[in-house]
Amino acid sequence: MRRMTLYCLAVGLFAAAPLHAQPDSLWSRTFGGGGSDVCRSLVQTADGGYALAGYSFSFGDGSADFYLERTEENAHTLWSRAYGGGNWELCTSLIQTADNGFALAGQIYYLEVQDWDFYLVRTDENGDTLWSRTYSGQNEDDCWSLVQTADGGYALAGWTNSFGAGDQDFYLARTDENGDSLWSRTYGGQYTDWCSSLVQTADGGFALAGYTESFGAGEEDFWLVRTDENGDSLWSRAYGGEGDDECHSLIQTANGGYALAGSTSSFGSGNSDFWLVRLGPENSVPNDGNMTPLLFGLDGVYPNPFNQSTVVSYQLSVVSEVSLSLYDLSGREISNQQLGIRNPGTHRVVIDSKGGQPGMAILPSGLYILRLTDGRQSALSKVCLVK
Numbered sequence: 001m002r003r004m005t006l007y008c009l010a011v012g013l014f015a016a017a018p019l020h021a022q023p024d025s026l027w028s029r030t031f032g033g034g035g036s037d038v039c040r041s042l043v044q045t046a047d048g049g050y051a052l053a054g055y056s057f058s059f060g061d062g063s064a065d066f067y068l069e070r071t072e073e074n075a076h077t078l079w080s081r082a083y084g085g086g087n088w089e090l091c092t093s094l095i096q097t098a099d100n101g102f103a104l105a106g107q108i109y110y111l112e113v114q115d116w117d118f119y120l121v122r123t124d125e126n127g128d129t130l131w132s133r134t135y136s137g138q139n140e141d142d143c144w145s146l147v148q149t150a151d152g153g154y155a156l157a158g159w160t161n162s163f164g165a166g167d168q169d170f171y172l173a174r175t176d177e178n179g180d181s182l183w184s185r186t187y188g189g190q191y192t193d194w195c196s197s198l199v200q201t202a203d204g205g206f207a208l209a210g211y212t213e214s215f216g217a218g219e220e221d222f223w224l225v226r227t228d229e230n231g232d233s234l235w236s237r238a239y240g241g242e243g244d245d246e247c248h249s250l251i252q253t254a255n256g257g258y259a260l261a262g263s264t265s266s267f268g269s270g271n272s273d274f275w276l277v278r279l280g281p282e283n284s285v286p287n288d289g290n291m292t293p294l295l296f297g298l299d300g301v302y303p304n305p306f307n308q309s310t311v312v313s314y315q316l317s318v319v320s321e322v323s324l325s326l327y328d329l330s331g332r333e334i335s336n337q338q339l340g341i342r343n344p345g346t347h348r349v350v351i352d353s354k355g356g357q358p359g360m361a362i363l364p365s366g367l368y369i370l371r372l373t374d375g376r377q378s379a380l381s382k383v384c385l386v387k
Helices: none
Strands: 037-044 048-054 065-071 076-081 089-096 104-110 115-121 130-136 141-146 154-160 171-174 181-187 193-200 205-211 219-227 233-239 243-251 258-264 274-281 296-302 311-317 320-327 331-344 345-353 366-371 378-385
Touching: 048 104, 065 104, 065 115, 076 115, 104 154, 115 154, 115 171, 130 171, 130 181, 130 205, 141 243, 154 205, 171 205, 171 219, 205 258, 205 320, 219 258, 219 274, 296 378, 311 320, 311 366, 331 345
Parallel strands: 037 089, 065 089, 089 141, 115 141, 141 193, 171 193, 193 243, 219 243
Antiparallel strands: 037 048, 048 065, 048 089, 065 076, 089 104, 104 115, 104 141, 115 130, 141 154, 154 171, 154 193, 171 181, 193 205, 205 219, 205 243, 219 233, 233 378, 243 258, 258 274, 296 311, 311 345, 320 331, 320 366, 366 378
């Protein structure tokens, strides 16, 4: 049975004092037909109205279809559209595009072959279809987040069973303005890694958030992956405790940091509570005494690019047995250094391109990926060797 993640349905606002009274409701509206209609995404449009997207069993040509409802500022319907065919199309993310049209992303389920793929629909400002595209492989691949990139193209993120290293991995697909594929990348370990949110960062790269069973301290932990503009991983971090912690939403803050939100069973007062984690620029996390985020990662590589040798700095928050691996861009492991048990703090290790260390091969010029791991979590960084 296919696992579906339920996002936050409601947030209660309680008055602490008369000066902070609960705001009065202005209006509420319902939209739908005789079948089940599920809203997954909302945007306020450039003219002050709203656009709501999800999927509908009431309208369209198939069992379930993408459904887009467009309203004016008081939420009176201007028009609605369904997109799809004889298969199931489940929309999870909506954006208004730079030309005031819309792009809807989610997944399509092919009934005959029982396979899920990423599905992207592009419309004009009236909701009429301009084009649609599918992306993914031979197994189940689910899209949960969509952004329009600075160059007018699109980036879609979710998880994949078709590619990658584990049961499920983060999956990022990048397209041009016409929806034609430019590249795709996977991120993850040997277990389940589930991506639910994506942003394009201020430098043109990307940040993906969700939760991981491959790298955290508990069954599931918040996981944040940071990439460059080509989707190559710069670093990743896990945050959590001994219980399940699932991140469902990510934003980049005004100062270049990040905020992650989801649910936790490691901290808080109930079986499961809302959890908001605030990160400084490039992942500096304060410890407020009420939680213990995992501080683990590669602090830097200097010099980079390098000629013969470079120094890798890394940090640990607890006693850990660590190793440092080097991969080429095809994912092949070139070398592995078993660094042994290390105490909390900042440590350094030398990468010698001439193979002068145990576990290190002689390296040709090229671009490589460093992976630091303690068996529970990992952090990644790029390094360039020029001879």
